Amino acid sequence: MISFENSRAIRQRQDYAETIARERIRPQARYYDEYDHEHELPWDFVNFMWQVARKDLESLHPGKSFPDEPFMLLIHVNEMIAWGDIGFYMCLPWPALGGSAIKATGTEEQKEHLKEKFQADSPTWTSMALTESHCGSDSSAIRTTAVRDGDSWVLNGEKLFVTTAKTSMLDSDGLMVVWATTDPSKRASAIKPFLVDAKNPGVKITKLEKKLGLRASDTAVVILEDCRIPLKNILGGMESTGFKGAMATFDAARPSVAAAGLGVARATLDLLKEHLDLNGIRIRYGVPRNLLTSIERDIIDMEAQLRAAWLLVVRAAWLIDRHRPNTIESSMCKVKAGEVVTKITQKGVELMGPLGYSRRLLFEKWMRDGKIIDVFEGTGQINRLVIARRILGYSSRELK
Secondary structure (H helix, E strand, O other), rough: OOOOOOHHHHHHHHHHHHHHHHHHHHHHHHHHHHHHHHHOOHHHHHHHHHHHHHHHHHHHOOOOOOOOOOOHHHHHHHHHHHOOOHHHEEEHOHHHHHHHHHHHHOHHHHHHHHHHHOOOOOOOEEEEOOEEOOOOOOOOOOEEEEEEEEOOEEEEEEEEEOOOOHHHHHHOOOOEEEEEEOHHHHHHHEEEEEEEEOOOOOOEEEEEEOOOOOOOOOOEEEEEEEEEEEEHHOOOOOOHHHHHHHOHHHHHHHHHHHHHHHHHHHHHHHHHHHHHOOOOOOOOOOOHHHOOHHHHHHHHHHHHHHHHEEEEEEEHEEEEEEEOOHHHHHHHHHHHHHHHHHHHHHHHHHOOOOOOOOOOOHHHHHHHHHHHHHOOOOOOHHHHHHHHHHHOOOOOOOOO
8 A cells, every 4th residue: 555654764765855946946047048158057966966975875876775766766856856947857867767777678787887877976877769860759660770790789870959968978087878670670679778888989968959958967979989889788698578578667767757857846835835825815725616716617627636636646656666567557647747738827827817927937948848748758649649559459551
């Protein structure tokens, strides 16, 4: 049975994350959102968080310090950091999606390699290179090739919208998980993930995307040109489960980003209620709905939707911590979070009127930032397909 009472360890980390979000992140959020400062990594914050992680690594990344509910801890910390600013959340020096794939399907040697990267003196990131120009959500149609050449793999292709590609491959001694096919005619069955270390001469960052939101975080186009890596760098080894195994890493990633999205939604609600209160508008809870004002109904509805979405995230995290399948729950919480953060941030701008639309406050920024939750780590449409297939028992070929 799920307990909704957080442990003392989670409460302590949540309080600490709130202090960081309020004092170190929120005051800088607007600066790093400006076009002139896009892709300008907030190094003071990054270095501070790296030192925090060095002193107590397991407080931010699941491990032996909190063996009972490490992922529950993670979603609470993520939500709070994103409450400060989701762009800063995306800049956290941690394994992220690429690291999740390594931890979920990598060999012991590959996991040890990842661990060594994150025990370095300088901040480190991992990234995941999956999307290509011709196959946004149909990952089975990947054309980037991996050709065996003696004791090496040679990768060639182009990847789009790679989050933290620059920070993982140029700004740090990080890793990139690259998805490629060993035989294009076999589609999904031949797709495998490969580990590429930073500074590999076969990796070129050719473009940094100008984005609607998340401007503190880099998103890049990556060219793989005769990128030679050791044979052992196929994720999971030669017996790798490939496409199916690596796709399972999204089951852990989606609750994490859903929690971050709900941090943005809560930030919007908190500031909205603060301004309403300053103008003498109080929310009368417990009053019959027909007696409430339109604004009161809107606020109560937003709070209800936020809580419903958070419960789905908690459910997905609870299953992960117990090593139980959570594909449906992971996709459900991601879909719900995407809907909720979009609606709440839009309503926040609407209710604040011209002040909400202006750049004097962060409402318009949160509306731009929040939309990404419905786009990355699998779009809302794709996650709905995942849910429907699992519930109805259809394969991806039967239900598209």
